[in-house]
Amino acid sequence: VIDPVTPRRSLPSRRNVLRAAAGGVAALAGLSAHPLFGLTGAGARLDPTSNHPLAPRRPHFAPRAKRVIFLFMHGGPSQIDTFDYKPLLERDNGKPLPFAKPRVQFAETGNLLASPWKFAQHGQSGMWASELFPHVAKQIDRLCFLKGLHGTNPAHGGALLALHTGSDTFVRPSMGSWILYGLGTENPDLPGFVTVCPSLGHGGVNNWSSAFLPGTYQGTPIGNAGVPAAQAVIEHLTALPERAHLERVQLDLLAQLERAAPADAALASARTDALEARLASFELAYRMQDVAPRVLDIESEDDATKSLYGLDDMRTANFGRQCLMARRLSEAGVRFVQCSHSYKWDQHGNLEADHAKNASEVDLPIAGLLTDLARRGLLDETLVLWGGEFGRTPTAQDGNGRDHNPDGFTMWMAGGGTRGGSEHGSTDDYGYYAVDKIHVHDLHATLLALLGLDHERLTYRHAGRDFRLTDVAGVVRRSAFA
Amino acid sequence: MSIDRRPNTTIASQALWLMHSPFVTENAAELAARVTHDAGDDLDLAIERLYAAVLSRTPNSRELSTARAFLENTSDFAALAHVLVASSEFLFVP
Numbered sequence: 268v269i270d271p272v273t274p275r276r277s278l279p280s281r282r283n284v285l286r287a288a289a290g291g292v293a294a295l296a297g298l299s300a301h302p303l304f305g306l307t308g309a310g311a312r313l314d315p316t317s318n319h320p321l322a323p324r325r326p327h328f329a330p331r332a333k334r335v336i337f338l339f340m341h342g343g344p345s346q347i348d349t350f351d352y353k354p355l356l357e358r359d360n361g362k363p364l365p366f367a368k369p370r371v372q373f374a375e376t377g378n379l380l381a382s383p384w385k386f387a388q389h390g391q392s393g394m395w396a397s398e399l400f401p402h403v404a405k406q407i408d409r410l411c412f413l414k415g416l417h418g419t420n421p422a423h424g425g426a427l428l429a430l431h432t433g434s435d436t437f438v439r440p441s442m443g444s445w446i447l448y449g450l451g452t453e454n455p456d457l458p459g460f461v462t463v464c465p466s467l468g469h470g471g472v473n474n475w476s477s478a479f480l481p482g483t484y485q486g487t488p489i490g491n492a493g494v495p496a497a498q499a500v501i502e503h504l505t506a507l508p509e510r511a512h513l514e515r516v517q518l519d520l521l522a523q524l525e526r527a528a529p530a531d532a533a534l535a536s537a538r539t540d541a542l543e544a545r546l547a548s549f550e551l552a553y554r555m556q557d558v559a560p561r562v563l564d565i566e567s568e569d570d571a572t573k574s575l576y577g578l579d580d581m582r583t584a585n586f587g588r589q590c591l592m593a594r595r596l597s598e599a600g601v602r603f604v605q606c607s608h609s610y611k612w613d614q615h616g617n618l619e620a621d622h623a624k625n626a627s628e629v630d631l632p633i634a635g636l637l638t639d640l641a642r643r644g645l646l647d648e649t650l651v652l653w654g655g656e657f658g659r660t661p662t663a664q665d666g667n668g669r670d671h672n673p674d675g676f677t678m679w680m681a682g683g684g685t686r687g688g689s690e691h692g693s694t695d696d697y698g699y700y701a702v703d704k705i706h707v708h709d710l711h712a713t714l715l716a717l718l719g720l721d722h723e724r725l726t727y728r729h730a731g732r733d734f735r736l737t738d739v740a741g742v743v744r745r746s747a748f749a
Numbered sequence: 750m751s752i753d754r755r756p757n758t759t760i761a762s763q764a765l766w767l768m769h770s771p772f773v774t775e776n777a778a779e780l781a782a783r784v785t786h787d788a789g790d791d792l793d794l795a796i797e798r799l800y801a802a803v804l805s806r807t808p809n810s811r812e813l814s815t816a817r818a819f820l821e822n823t824s825d826f827a828a829l830a831h832v833l834v835a836s837s838e839f840l841f842v843p
Binding site: 458482485487501502503504505506516517520521523524527542548549552553555556 | 767
């Protein structure tokens with residue numbers, strides 16, 4: 268049984284109601300602070316005229332980015348075959364790694380394996396990219412590389428959870444949920460956190476769950492990894508057209524019945540906000556069936572835009588469609604949109620064929636997304652994040668494969684106030700270990716900072732203490748800021 | 750699904766499920782067919798039976814007149830049953 272009456276700071280809990288009824292009024296003290304923003308003293312404050320949990324909220328300091336599009340490459344793309352160029356790996360192909368492998372490995376690996384792809388410098392910045400990403404490489408001056416990323420978990424499930432929620436040990440809110448909680452949404456007719464074709468494995472729903480944050484901040488999935496993007500929908504979205512009017516009358520009746528005060532006055536006051544929030548979710552659902560189909564109507568784009576995203580090519584159409592959906596959702600004000608290129612990048616063997624195939628599916632759509640955001644003037648305020656849950660080892664597995672490598676990998680950001688044409692952090696000469704290190708917690712702290720949120724002040728009280736996306740860690744990489 | 754505090758109990762996708770899923774609409778229709786069949790031509794009795802079936806109580810006079818007004822407007826008893834099934838009183842402890 269779900270208890271609808273639990274907020275601690277502005278609404279009396281059931282226990283508080285009982286205490287108050289028994290004369291213990293102290294239980295009701297201190298309930299005026301807003302329940303949805305665990306900040307004490309200075310900091311963001313909700314517009315007092317609105318108590319809607321998704322109302323836009325002022326960040327802690329001036330934001331560089333307003334929203335995020337996360338292009339998640341599930342499986343673990345290889346840093347040393349894409350953007351982290353290592354000449355010594357090429358030179359020492361077939362030789363043993365000249366230093367120790369990690370004490371904890373996912374599986375045994377052999378000697379060094381040179382990248383099968385040629386690297387070249389691109390753009391004015393002269394940053395390196397391999398042949399795997401020819402279209403993205405043309406826009407390299409827009410990219411801000413994080414090259415010394417590292418995590419702790421060498422298995423997909425734990426690494427996905429750590430990347431999405433900051434924790435591989437406990438169920439924690441997704442970064443999208445934290446960001447929505449911190450900033451609210453710009454469009455009251457759409458969910459504020461949408462994940463397009465997410466994977467159901469490796470943590471599954473926990474990767475877009477709000478955990479202990481209120482359910483309002485949970486990610487709304489459109490389709491899942493097992494569904495082609497062309498068939499990805501928000502489930503149960505629309506009523507039959509002939510029932511639309513009836514549905515309005517039904518929702519009015521529901522509101523009328525829900526708002527009728529129960530006989531018990533104490534209970535009535537405890538219920539009010541919870542019931543209003545519930546009614547608000549029905550109203551959002553009602554508006555969404557009008558708004559969401561239009562926002563997700565890819566066919567309304569012109570042919571030039573469709574081909575910019577590769578919708579006219581079998582190889583790129585699926586991820587291209589996801590990217591185009593992401594642009595449309597983001598443009599409509601959805602705070603955090605994730606697109607998953609699902610569980611394809613896990614090349615323990617067959618690296619050459621499969622990494623090439625994977626890259627060919629996403630390279631053009633990603634470049635198209637960056638171009639499209641830029642020409643619409645949206646790139647400045649939209650932070651695009653690219654990467655997987657970990658990288659891959661420079662040492663070989665199964666002849667032509669690489670193992671998981673959480674000890675050093677690459678992600679990149681673009682737009683959203685990041686410094687294009689720059690790179691931050693580094694790995695060793697073979698790309699195995701992060702040297703100038705950026706932990707996943709540091710990535711989260713940096714993302715929040717770009718959005719104007721202080722990762723140490725974005726807290727939520729749960730189970731007796733304040734929680735953060737970055738737990739007790741996180742260092743902001745300010746050098747990545749424009 | 751979420752835990753601990755729930756000041757914002759449901760999210761839109763849960764509301765969409767309650768509004769549009771065949772599971773909910775079909776059950777509401779079957780429920781409506783059952784109580785209207787049992788009550789014959791007596792509309793008030795049908796509404797009372799609906800409340801008894803869904804909420805295990807009788808409607809108060811205001812609820813009765815609200816329901817009657819809804820049925821005069823829509824002539825759709827299944828739609829009334831659907832609203833009660835989507836109500837917080839049915840789904841949650843009040």
